[in-house]
Amino acid sequence: MNIRHVLQLPNLLEVKSIICVQPHPDDNEVGAAGTLRILxxxxxxxxxxxxxxGRHGTSAVFQNPEELVSIRRKERIRAGELLGVTRHIECNFADGGNYTEQDLIAPLVHIFREIKPDMVMTIDPWMPYEAHPDHVKVGHATATAAMFAGNLTMFQEVGHPHSIPQIAFYGTSYPNTMIDITPYFETKMQAIYTHESQFxxxxxxxxxxxxxxxxxxQYNKGIQSMETLPHAQTVQDGLVDRYGxxxxxxxxxxxxFFPNAINS
Ligand SMILES: [Zn+2]
Structure with missing residues (x-):
């Protein structure tokens, strides 16, 4: 029995407001551009x-890291235009910096309480072998902040409580949802390539x-596991090669305190 069914929570493609928290300026596109375009x-x-x-995300040597930061900001906004992103919020921590998870939680709780999303999305920090500290710290802090955003007595200095019903992780090794993004796969690739400094x-x-x-x-595995991936959603559009x-x-x-979440 899936608790999301018991709680009658909407499927991923049915949410009406989503906040996507990314460690670096291109992670949301790599992880979820197709799904976001459908949303x-x-x-x-x-x-x-x-x-x-994102000051360290380059194979080229920039004389001034601020120059790369500025370039990546413009790339992110252009990629967001392709996907229909409503607004961008920057936390401006240094790429690979020595900030802690704790440093991120209050600012994220504040954002969640201001925007009041019905879903938060981020990178899965529990992916085995993930070595990049930004991905681990941001994924953990986002999950914690999503949990505390609805708490009545915590972080009272950063707004009124807002309960977020669900969270979606991309870059996950334990998927339970597959979205057929075939109609927008080329848009996804275009959005990724908009980050020219990276690609x-x-x-x-x-x-x-x-x-x-x-x-x-991911599409083929999702389809084969329809029985165990009850949230898989597909579209019929006559396209032959399919992507998920x-x-x-x-x-x-x-x-x-939910040991069965790994199997959820
Ligand atoms: Zn990243």
Whole structure:
């Protein structure tokens, strides 16, 4: 029995306001661009929260990291326009900086209480072998902040409580939801490539092929597991090659003292 069914929570594509918290300026596109573009068709209000400034995300050497920060800000806004992002919020922590999870929680609680989303999305910090501290810290802090945003007595200095029913993690090793993004897969690739400082280089042919193969694999695995992935949603549009994005979607209640969440 899935607690999300018991609570009658809407499926991922039915939410009307979502906040996507990303460690770096391009993570939301890599993890969820296709799904977000579909959500825009469904008139969902989409907020991007970008935690770090991405100053170290380059293979080229920039004389001044501030120059790269500025370039990446423009790339992020252009990519967001392709997906229909409603608003951007920057936390401006240093990429790879020595901030802690605790430093992130109050600012995120504040944002969640201001925007009042019905879903939060972020990177899965429990992905085995994830070594980048920004991904681990941001994923953990987002989950914690989503949980505390509804608390009546915590963080009273940053707004009134707002309960967020569910959270979705991309970049997950334990997916329970597959979204068929076939109609928007090329838009996803375009949105990713908009981050030219990261992808407009000699590696792009290989990387783009990897993204394509991964999306096809995620679609096929999702379809094969329809029985165990009850939230899989597909569309019929006559396209032959099909692509998916996968997520771990949990009720907020599953983020605390809920051993079966890994199987949810
Ligand atoms: Zn990242």
């Amino acid at each position: 825009k068709d469904h008139h969902c209000d989409i907020t991007f929260v970008t935690v770090t400034d 407009a280089n000699e590696d792009w042919p290989l990387i783009s092929q990897f993204f394509r193969m991964q999306a096809a694999e 994005e996968v997520f771990k979607v949990l009720a907020l209640r599953e983020l605390h």
